[in-house]
Amino acid sequence: MxxxxxxxxxxxxxxxxxxxxxxxxxxxxxxxxxxxxxxxxxxxxxxxxxxxxxxxxxxxxxxxxxxxxxxxxxxxxxxxxxxxxxxxxxxxxxxxxxxxxxxxxxxxxxxxxxxxxLPQKDRVQLCWLTLALCGVCALLGLVQVAQGPDSELRFFTITNPTEAVGFFANRNHFAAQLCVALALSVVWFAVALQSTVRDGAINAQGSIGLVAVVVFIAGVMGALAVARSRAGVGLALLAVLGILVVYLREGASVWGG
Incomplete structure (x- = not known):
């Protein structure tokens, strides 16, 4: 992978x-x-x-x-x-x-x-690895846009010179990868929410993970914005909708005890 x-x-x-x-x-x-x-x-x-x-x-x-x-x-x-x-x-x-x-x-x-x-436990670990790689790619995309069209971090000659592309040559492929990151972040968000809110009380130690996933989602959304992919934005909206659904369902179950 x-x-x-x-x-x-x-x-x-x-x-x-x-x-x-x-x-x-x-x-x-x-x-x-x-x-x-x-x-x-x-x-x-x-x-x-x-x-x-x-x-x-x-x-x-x-x-x-x-x-x-x-x-x-x-x-x-x-x-x-x-x-x-x-x-x-x-x-x-x-x-x-x-x-x-x-x-x-x-x-x-x-x-x-x-x-x-792979057993289920190893598949979960693979999801975390995928999130880490997507985070690196999102950061790379932001740096590419910051450095401009002549950035040495653009690894292909034929590419989208003014948009974020990550390790790809096409911005749409990069946006598709970011949408995968958003979909997987639903699981991360649910786990962090359960760790933060338990028995109607806020767990300060678990809130670190919740802050981390919020920052991660914000970074991925920022990279998706500078990729300027219409197809990617459409898929991202579906991923965000999934995040909201998980938040409402998990939040109701946690607060309801």
């Missing part, structure tokens, strides 16, 4: 960062299969690998030389107006783009399969 956030921010294929992320995902997938087989947990992971393998095979079938094969031409029939040489040899018309799509499928597949194997 760390490699995907730091190196996987390009908007087109062919960058070195994409290759790094894809190689990391292959290592993760191989490690998952090996660990599952050693711990005899492969049976429980079978549905995940079957679905993932089927989707990968479906994409890979587009690369096989089927249409231009003489056997296919004979199957079509001698009266066909298309000759074998006129037909494309594969189902896909752009082999390189198909290869790129298969390679781009590996990182989310590895992430999904890895998280699916």
């Amino acid at each position: 760390v490699a995907a956030i730091i190196f996987g921010g390009s908007t087109s294929s062919g960058f070195l960062g994409d290759v790094v992320v894809q190689l990391c995902s292959i290592v993760v997938l191989v490690a998952l299969i090996w660990v599952s087989s050693r711990t005899r947990n492969l049976h429980s992971s079978t549905p995940i690998f079957v679905v993932a393998g089927s989707l990968t095979l479906l994409a890979a079938l587009q690369l096989f030389p089927v249409l231009g094969n003489p056997a296919f031409h004979n199957l079509v029939g001698p009266d066909s107006r298309l000759s074998a040489s006129a037909l494309p040899r594969t189902l896909t018309l752009t082999r390189s783009e198909t290869w790129s799509s298969i390679a781009s499928w590996l990182p989310p597949l590895a992430m999904f399969a890895a998280v699916a194997q």
